[in-house]
Amino acid sequence: MQIIRRSELDNGVVVLSQRIPGEVLSCGIWFREGSAAEAGFPEGITHVLEHMNFKGTRRRSAFEISATIEGRGGMINAATGRCDTCFYTTTLRRDWRLALDVLADLCLESVHDQAELNKELSVIRDEIRMVSESPEDELGDLVFMDLYPDSPFGLPIQGTEASVAAIDAGRLKQYVSQFLRGRNIVLALVGDLDHEELHREAERLLGELEAGAAPHEPRITRLGAGVFDYPRQAALQTHLDLAFNGPAYGSPGYRELNLLNALLGEGMSSRLFQELREENAMCYTVYSWLDVHRTVTTFGAYIACDNARADEAVERIRRQFADLALNGPGDDELERTRHQLLGGLAIGNEQSMNRLMRLARRELAGLPALDDAGIVQQILRLDRDSLIDCARTWLSVDALCETRITGTEDE
Structure with missing residues (x-):
């Protein structure tokens, strides 16, 4: 059960638990802000903070x-998103x-030493370059830039080499001082544990934080549509995404x-x-995807194919949307x-x-918790x-944002 x-x-810290039997347990600390809440700071500073929290407390x-x-057989990791940041x-x-x-130690007590920051910025620059050298990864950033042109949603989560170069320890600590507040935090745990016991531990670890301001809610003022083409000599194919803005998570x-995403790709x-x-043997890689946040969902279809067949690929994908x-x-x-969705839920x-992740996502979206039976009912009602x-x-051609990285011949 x-x-x-x-x-x-x-102080506003939310404590969530889902009690399930077993000897394995997962837990995490979420911040209700991500890269889309960096106004007044260099782009990518949230991602830098995620890295630096692991550099010593x-x-x-x-x-x-x-x-x-x-050393106990466990795993620890973190992720920066556009609307949230988590450590788990x-x-x-x-x-x-x-x-x-x-x-709690790495989130609240990290020292953010300048010498360690200098080293980690070098790692992050390599990460940024790695994205730029992978057409599929670079396209992922370009799609958001084209679809959300006037919003922080359109900025790359990891920032740019120039923007992260502007971050020093003082700037990072200034950002942490406004980021680290009770109303910005969710602590969640799934496993065989009593909730009252978890609440007491959360009080001990996080209870002294100031409540602070409510989380920042980034806004989307305009959506991009049309065709955006980025020629790249290093690309041997055309990589393209057909993307749409979609409904917020749970709306x-x-x-x-x-379900349409599963059916399509x-x-x-x-x-x-x-x-x-x-x-039609047009490609090796083709799929559809969803990027989900509390205020917006982005849906897209990706394909990498020969340059000569890119227009045909777009037409075939469009016809599927229209059908x-x-x-x-x-x-x-x-x-x-x-049954694909139901089986995936059970296996997952x-x-x-x-x-x-599902428990935290619903809280971050301002939605009540939903157990497995509730999810199954929603799927069966479709x-x-x-x-x-x-x-x-949501799949109107008029709202379609088509972003391409087109391979060009070397001169």
């Missing part, structure tokens, strides 16, 4: 942070206090778009894989995709980390009419 509980500390060296968790672990249940102590149309049985790869808006899925196709639930309505609303 799953028991989902929520409580708050006096007042109690632990960089090595001790990772070794403390890994998976450990044995017996080590849950240790896991939370390490997470009307989101669950429908999630998740797996070898999907429409795009079958038509573009299996039937769904006109006819929707067939009965057998809808039933198969429903074998990992406590998947449950943890029908052909609701999917047609979703496709007509």
Whole structure:
């Protein structure tokens, strides 16, 4: 039996738990702000902060942070998004206090030494260059820049080489002073643990923080549409994404778009894989994707193909969008995709980390917790009419943002 509980500390820190049996436990600390909340600071500073929190605290060296968790068989990691930043672990249940102590330590007590920052900025510059040398990864940044041209959503999460070069220890500590506040934090845990015990530990670790201001909510004032082409001599193919702005996580149309994404481009049985790869041998890689945040979802279809077949690929993908808006899925196709989502949910639930991410995501979106039975009911309610309505609303050709990296001949 799953028991989902929520409580708050006096300073606004939210404490979440989902109790499930087993000896493995996952927990994390989320901040309700990410790269889209960096106004007044150099782009990429949140991502730099994520890196620097692992470079040593007042109690632990960089090595001790990772070794403390890994030495017990666990894992520890972090991620920066546009709307949130998280630090998380998976450990044995017996080590849950240790896991939370390490997470709180690196989030609250990191020293952000200038010498260590200089070293880590070199690592981050390599990461930025790695993205620019991978057309598929670079395209991911360009799509957001083109689709959200006047919003911080359109800026690369990792920043640029120039922007991160402007970050020093003083600037980073200034950013931390406004980032680290109770109302900006969610602590979540999935495993066999009593919620009251978790709440008491959260109070001990995070209860002294000031509540601070409410989280910043980035706004999207304008959407980009049309065709954006970026020639690259280093690219041997055309890499392209057809992207749309979609409904916010958990809002009307989101669950429908999630099913359409699976139907169109998740797996070898999907429409795009079958038509573009299996039937017409146009590409090796084709898929669709969702990027989900509390205020906006972005949906896209990606393909890498020979330059000469790029226009044909776009036309075939567009026709699939149009067919769904006109006819929707067939009965057998809808039933198969429903079971794909239901099976994926059940298989994913074998990992406590998947449950943890879903639990935190709903809280970050301002939504009440939803157990497995509730998710199953939402999936089973999806029908052909609701999917047609979703496709007509969100997959309109007029709102399509087509971003290409086009390979060019070397001179």
